[in-house]
Amino acid sequence: MSLVRVQNFSVSLDGFATGEGQTLQAPFGHAGERLHDWMFATRWGRAMLGRTGGSGGVDDAFARQFADGIGAEIMGAGKFGPPGWQDDPEWKGPWGSNPPFHTPVFVLTHRPRPSVEREGGTTFHFLDASPAEALATAREAAGGRDVRLGGGPTMLRDFLAAGLVDHLHVVVVPLVLGRGVRLWDGLEALERDYDVESTSSPGGVTHVTFTRRAV
C-alpha cells in the first residue's frame, strides 16, 4: 500500500520549521541554513551538492530515505518560491534546471499555472485543491509508490490535521529560532495515532519518527 511520508523535516526546539523574512537569497529567512546543516554534513547531503565526504552515521541513514520508494511529492507554494513568485510567469522554482525530486511534484497554490517540465524527471504541476484531493492526484501520479509531503509547515500542518500522514520524520535541531512558521500548532495529541521514536545523533540533532499505528 502506498504511504504518505514526510522525510527530513527540520524544526527548532521551539517548533519553527522556517524563520521570518523569507526571500530568494534566504529561503529560510533569519534561520539561514541552520535547520539543515545536519543534512549537508552527511554523505548523502554532500553528494546532493556534488561533493564527496560527509558522515555515514545515523543522520545519513535518515537523510538518504528522501527518495527511496517515492513516486511523487506535494509541496506548498511557500516552498516553491519566495513570497510573490506567482507574479513572475517565468518562475520555475529555486532548484535550477535539474531539481532534486526526479518525479512529478504537485505545488499547492491558489494561483495555479500550466505545468513546467524540468530535467531529470521532475515536472511541476500546480493545484488549487484540498489536501485529500491533492493526495488522490499525487497518488495516481506515483503509480503505486509512496507520496512525499515536502512542506513547508503550513501545508504539512493541514495534512497532519486531516489525518493523511502515515510516516513523519521530524529532525529537532537544538536552536531557539524565536519567530517564523511553527509546525505543531493546532495538532494537539497528534502522538495518539502514532508510534513515536526519538534518536539523537552525534551530529547534535534528534530524529523523531511518527509511524502510524496499525488499525
Place this chain on the structure above:
Amino acid sequence: MSLVRVQNFSVSLDGFATGEGQTLQAPFGHAGERLHDWMFATRWGRAMLGRTGGSGGVDDAFARQFADGIGAEIMGAGKFGPPGWQDDPEWKGPWGSNPPFHTPVFVLTHRPRPSVEREGGTTFHFLDASPAEALATAREAAGGRDVRLGGGPTMLRDFLAAGLVDHLHVVVVPLVLGRGVRLWDGLEALERDYDVESTSSPGGVTHVTFTRRAV
C-alpha cells in the same frame, strides 16, 4: 564557583512545560502526568515515591542529579500551588509534610508571606524580588553550593532571558500538548551562549543540556 542549574525540566515537542487548567488535583492541567512519566519510571523517581524498581539507564542518570550539590531552590508561585493559593493562609505547598527539597526554597510571589518550615530540612521563604536579587539571596542561603531553578516556565524564562542560568537540563517528551505555558518564548538564539548536547533515551525522551560556555 556556585552554579545556577535547572534539572529535569520537561517540555513537550511543541515547547509547553505545563498544560492548561492547573488545579490542585491536576498541577499540570490537561497534560496530566505525561511530562514526567519518564522520571517516575527511573530508579530514582520510584524511590522518591517510596517504591523499588525502575530503570537504571540514561534517564535515571540524569534524574538523580536533582539534588547533587544543591544548596537552595528558587521556584515560581505557579509551582508552589494552584492559582489562588495566596488567598489561603494555611497553604504550605502540595508536597505534604516532608517536601523533596531538603534545603531552603525561595518562592517568587508578588504576595509574600512569612517563612514556613517543613520536615527534612525544607524551609519555604517568599520573595518579591527581581531574578538577580532572588538569586543573590538564594546563593547566600546555599552556602557555596549550587542553586537550582525549579520552574515553572514563566520564572525560568525570566532567569534565562536575564542570562542567569549556567546549566539547563531540558527533557523533550514527544507529545504535542497544544496549549499551556511555553518555555522557549522570548529566548531567541539562547543556544549561542551554550554548548548544547542531545541524548535520546530508550524510554523515549530526549535530554537536551545547555552548558554555558567558558568566557
